[in-house]
Amino acid sequence: MALEPRTERQKAAIEEVETYGAHNYSPLPVVISAAKGVHVTDLDGTTYIDCLSAYSAVNFGHGHPALLAAAEAQLARVTLTSRAFYSEPFGPFVKALAALCGKEMVLPMNTGVEAVETAIKAARKWGYESKGVAEGRAKIIVMEGNFHGRTTTVISFSNDPEARKSYAPYTPGFVQVPFGDADAIEDAIDDDTVAVLFEPIQGEAGVIVPPEGFLTKVREITRRRGVLMIADEIQAGLGRSGATFACDREGVVPDVYILGKALGGGIMPLSAVVADRDVLGLFQPGQHGSTFGGNPLACAIGSAVIELLGSGELQERSRVLGERFRAGLQPLLDAGWATEVRQAGLWLGVDVNPDLGTAKEICYRLMEREVLAKDTHGHTIRFAPPLVITEDQIDQVVAHTITAFEQAATQVR
Missing domain, CATH: 3.90.1150.10 (Aspartate Aminotransferase, domain 1)
Incomplete structure (x- = not known):
């Protein structure tokens, strides 16, 4: 039809x-x-x-009237400074988002896939500089059926033929296991593994909910084996799944949150990687950035989004x-x-x-x-x-x- x-x-x-x-x-x-x-x-x-x-x-x-009000007020003041200077809305936004996530630091970007790329870089950097993995050997475990975006790096660990066809050569460093299989994750971890990256609920795959207890098991395994647990909550987070984060459904707190989509209130592209200082604190000036990342307009809207979520x-x-x-x-x-x-x-x-x-x-x-x-x-x-x-x-x-x-x-x- x-x-x-x-x-x-x-x-x-x-x-x-x-x-x-x-x-x-x-x-x-x-x-x-x-x-x-x-x-x-x-x-x-x-x-x-x-x-x-x-x-x-x-x-x-x-x-949404509260989000439009925040956008309109900021629109009349300043919309972009780049990160070459500080902007007034930036500090309140990152402070509020860190508190919402129970973490210490926030690295704002624009689109969801930018945040995924940022998290991958952060995990590799942590692996080399903190865990002691030999340079060039870092591995990240990912899930079958994943969708984290469509950049060259991200499609390298997709198993969707539509996303991958005609874009080789692919970026190495990823190991794929079945979604929902915690034992397969444990079996795949070795001395070069730096992180497990997953969606707590796979959205693009068709709203695939993992077996009960999967997130809890992944948290236990990653903590015990000394690798980062990275939750891509770009679609699942910020209220969509019936909780602030889909990980909340099992009372689990990952090492790294990846956020996007609803964070910008449907008005501005806004994404973020949120983690503690031992991960995000490794970035130094010049090592990662974005001209529009954390711009004043998006940050003002993001703060209003966080406020909306505050009451539950x-x-x-x-x-x-x-x-x-x-x-x-x-x-x-x-x-x-x-x-x-x-x-x-x-x-x-x-x-x-x-x-x-x-x-x-x-x-x-x-x-x-x-x-x-x-x-x-x-x-x-x-x-x-x-x-x-x-x-x-x-x-x-x-x-x-x-x-x-x-x-x-x-x-x-």
């Missing part, structure tokens, strides 16, 4: 993008022109419930409403229309029975019913609405989703 843009106006806007923009994404055929809260509006005034939240970058909803209300909403969402989708499993539904907070992965078609085809049907979600890996639909969504809106999405699956099943019959 394909879906054409609803009007000639949107068709023209899409053709312009497809003509002049590189084709590195395959968007749904809708052109968004405005957004507020959980809703986005297209060029022709049709309003949709956003169930993707820009891959969790818009956790707090589009145009959004995390609790994510947990409670996520359970409501999951319960509402049970009929999909009962009817055999979905083969699995995975859920962590307001983050769900729904595997479509292949007899009904592809996940993208179901997303087309949802779009026709004014719900926007996104497929991944052909058979999984990801739902990640803003954490400010209401019970009634959850129920609307559930009803539309069941109808979309039912229509697909009817057509197959």
Whole structure:
């Protein structure tokens, strides 16, 4: 099933993008022109419930008043100084983020993958300068099915053929093990291992939640074997999984947090690596940086994001409403229309029975019913609405989703 843009106006806007923009994404055929809260509006005034939240970058909803106020106030003052000088919002932001994470230092960057690259550099530097690994021999253990971005280094340890094809030669120094298998991690550690890098919940893979106790075991193993535990919480963190961090679900604190997406409130790119001084304190001037990293505008917004998370209300909403969402989708499993539904907070992965078609085809049907979600890996639909969504809106999405699956099943019959 394909879906054409609803009007000639949107068709023209899409053709312009497809003509002049590189084709590195395959968007749904809708052109968004405005957004507020959980809703986005297209060029022709049709309003949709956003169930993707820009891959969790818009956790707090589009145009959250507290975040807009922080952005507007800073926008009128100063937006960029580079790190050649200090800026007023930088100190309060890194102090607040360090406190949120229970760590001593913060290294801000812009995009999520920049933060992943930064964490890799930090882990190798720690391995050479603190652990005593011989230069050039550092290894980092990663998980099968991982998604940490698409830079050359990061795709070197991906097993997604779409991400890897035609980009060799690849960067060495990574060992891949099955996600969720703590024993495999322990077996892979040797004297040259400096870190274990993982997503506590694999988002791009389809909201894959590891077996209960996995994070606890990884924490015990890494501490005992003297390697860093690095948690990529770029998608899973900052309330998405029903807790501030997905690692909180097992009461685990990693050595290094990698944060991004929602940290910028859906307004500015903002990411960060957060760790104690024995890791991040190894960086010296000139050894790592970014012109825009930690810019005043992003830092002001980031501080407002941290303040929003302070009460725990959004995390609790994510947990409670996520359970409501999951319960509402049970009929999909009962009817055999979905083969699995995975859920962590307001983050769900729904595997479509292949007899009904592809996940993208179901997303087309949802779009026709004014719900926007996104497929991944052909058979999984990801739902990640803003954490400010209401019970009634959850129920609307559930009803539309069941109808979309039912229509697909009817057509197959």
